[in-house]
Amino acid sequence: MNCDSGAILVLSGPSGAGKSTLLNEVIYDIGECYFSISTTTRKIREGETNGIHYHFVGEEEFKQDIEDEMFLEYAYVHGNYYGTSIRPVKRALKAGKLVIFDIDVQGNAVVTNRLGDIATSVFVSPPQLSELKHRLEARNTDTQEVIDKRIDMAKREIQRITEYDYLIVNDNLEDAADVLRTIAKAARLKIPRSDINDFTQNWEDIE
Ligand code: ADP
Ligand code: 5GP
Numbered sequence: 001m002n003c004d005s006g007a008i009l010v011l012s013g014p015s016g017a018g019k020s021t022l023l024n025e026v027i028y029d030i031g032e033c034y035f036s037i038s039t040t041t042r043k044i045r046e047g048e049t050n051g052i053h054y055h056f057v058g059e060e061e062f063k064q065d066i067e068d069e070m071f072l073e074y075a076y077v078h079g080n081y082y083g084t085s086i087r088p089v090k091r092a093l094k095a096g097k098l099v100i101f102d103i104d105v106q107g108n109a110v111v112t113n114r115l116g117d118i119a120t121s122v123f124v125s126p127p128q129l130s131e132l133k134h135r136l137e138a139r140n141t142d143t144q145e146v147i148d149k150r151i152d153m154a155k156r157e158i159q160r161i162t163e164y165d166y167l168i169v170n171d172n173l174e175d176a177a178d179v180l181r182t183i184a185k186a187a188r189l190k191i192p193r194s195d196i197n198d199f200t201q202n203w204e205d206i207e
Contacts, residue, residue: 006093008115009033009187010101010108013124014154015078016136018170019102022124025177030184034092035100039065042080045141055085073103073110078149082107093118098188105160112163117194120187122180123164127171129154 011019023035039055041062050056057065062081066074074083084101092099101111108121126132132154136147161167166183170176191199 005096006099006118007187007190008093008099008101008111008119009184010103010111010119010121011124012103012105012108012121012157012164013170014126014132014157015150016132016139016154017124017126018135018173018176019124021173022168022170022177022180023100023102025173026180026184029181031098031188032096033098033100033184034088034095035102036084036089036092038082038084038103039071040080040082042078042082047141072114073107075104075106077104077106078146078153084111098184105157105163108163117192118190120166120183120190121164122166122168122183123161124168124170124176125158125161127169131171 011023013019027033027035037051037053037055039057039062041057041059042054044050044054044056048054059081062074062083065071065083065085070085070087071083072086072089074081076082082104084103084107089099101107103111111119112121126135129151133147133151136142136150142150166179168176168179168183
């Protein structure tokens with residue numbers, strides 16, 4: 001993928017860790033950015049809007065998109081498909097924006113592999129598993145069965161924190177938001193390897 005001057009910020013972490021809440025806190029403080037709206041086969045939750053939180057589609061449509069190679073990455077998470085469409089991401093990167101992904105650990109592995117040069121990854125965690133359970137219950141958007149599934153998944157996801165550049169423990173929201181603002185600034189300053197090579201080449205030419 002040709003990415004002229006944009007950068008990528010990946011946010012992962014257990015469902016209920018506070019990724020959306022944190023993003024909402026910082027979104028107007030981190031400059032021009034584009035939040036990648038994923039496509040999913042999950043059922044729409046109360047309070048969600050199609051085209052804003054996700055593109056909600058049926059399984060058949062999703063599988064067709066896979067076949068048509070529309071996704072930068074996709075994964076099967078908690079019994080549903082989730083995928084990142086390539087086209088809007090390319091457009092935003094070309095426009096020099098910071099592209100933000102809220103994707104799971106599988107998605108991060110693909111993005112790091114394909115676009116690691118311009119990507120910065122952050123794992124958002126609640127301070128404790130008991131707090132995650134509390135937040136999922138307080139959010140009141142999922143059944144107990146779904147919450148139990150998400151907690152099980154969280155135990156597995158947490159094992160993969162070492163694959164990330166940064167860990168944010170979202171205990172006090174304001175403190176966590178401050179850390180995310182700093183990371184977003186740094187993510188924009190990340191220099192692709194090709195640019196570094198050009199720079200060193202030119203630098204040597206002067207001698
Ligand atoms: P995610 O996007 O990671 O699934 P959400 O942003 O939906 O998580 O947050 C899950 C719940 O936890 C929400 O009800 C939110 O208000 C709450 N929450 C988020 N951050 C904090 C925090 N630092 N302290 C207490 N509650 C929080
Ligand atoms: P939720 O159903 O709570 O919105 O999201 C469930 C999980 O799916 C979260 O861990 C979220 O980060 C992940 N997710 C959302 N969109 C994508 C996507 O496009 N790709 C991948 N790999 N994971 C995603």
